[in-house]
Amino acid sequence: MTEKGSVLIVDDDPVVRNVLLDILGSVGGYRTDVAVDGLDGIEKLKQRQYDIVFTDLTMPRMNGMDLLRETKKLNPAQSVVVITGFSTLDNAINAMKEGARDFITKPFKINTVVSIADRIVGEKKLLGRLSEPGEGGTAMERLNKELFRSLYEIGIFHMVSTELDGIFNNREVYESLVDMASRLLNVREASFGIVDNGSLKVENALGTTVQRISINGTVLEKVISAKSYYIAPPGELNPHTGAPLSCPFFSIPFIMNDEVFGILNLANKADGTAFTDYEISLAAAFAKKAALRIENNALYEVFYNNLVNTLKSLVTSIEARDSYTKQHSERVTSYSLQIAEQMEVCPEERDIISFGGYLHDIGKIGVRDTVLLKPGRLTEEEMLEIKLHPVIGDNIIKPIKFFPRERELIRNHHEHFDGTGYPDGLAGNRIPLIVRIIKIADTYDAMTSSRPYRKALSHEIAIEELKKYSWTQFDGDAVHAFLRTPAGRGETLGF
């Protein structure tokens, strides 16, 4: 990793020194040096230049305030950050008046220390660029250019973030992020892979192949162990091809729960130049954003699958009450999917059938056993109770919010095509197609299953009934499609 800058840490307490060394060195990416008190600090500053001096205030031999004054004599532009406890906050404020750039209070927050250092070094670099003679006009013109460029960068990042936020399927995220990253950094070679059992399983690639790459001994291993990006210089081996690199190869880790789960690789810039600081920070920010999207999607999937399994178990428990309807929901789903295939229903609608088919009778949980399992014919009152099950089911699913289309299927699977069904009396195309399909599968399975009060009807009689009530109870086109399915025995009768 290239160092962001150099830092001198001056503190007489070895524990504080080591904590700051870790924060600024390992986490922050700075080259670090230490001094044990003010005098030692001055000696170090005479020997070499540092972007920032972090100094304690209370130290033997020379305290922090004196160090600050001496430092300013040596180099008036030297950035100094003082370290203080809350009890000595007044001293920190005095130090600011004497020219300190900032102060940090103990105990430190890692992010605060690193962001102070990043800000000071960033400002120093900006000022350095502005004071460069010649190129780019006056300092003000260059500052304007910097501002416009920053606005442009923010705009690009916002666009990319918005695009990522709209993708709820990780497979699509993998595809988009390779495409977006290659456009952002203008590279000809890009891949994204998932770390899997000692190898990188490439999910998507551009300018290289989708393959499984062994991690051992490659630049990818460095990225995983350091949990930080790495730019391999020409001469190291390209993990995509195993051949020596002719241009820099930029690998960025995707981190979840402190583990590297994926790596984005970018190489071969179209203009042949090396990666700039701006491109590196843009790619790192992009990777962070994409990793968060992937994590959110994964959490959502776990939550969604648990919810789906819970609801399916509920249906299984309802069917277990009534031995006659065992696996009814499973068969209804299977027949409906066959009809949907015949009618070339789109994959999204088929997904709704796959889950909604299981749930269509979930409202039967609210129907009493004495009614649901009654061996004889039902009274009118009992019939009315049974007829409540689509509305009960709808009320069960309504609070969950995730399944608006499945809700239609649950609520309206007893509607008739001519509007004489229940509970809403919907007719024709006002009943969604997948609901009209489920209606046929449900009726066919009910007719061909034995009930407490009658034996199962034969397939042939059930088919005759479906045909007879086409365009009254049923959508005739969907009945026709059912006849062409394996469940409908593949008949092709025009009517």
Ligand SMILES: [Fe+2]
């Ligand atoms: Fe039903």
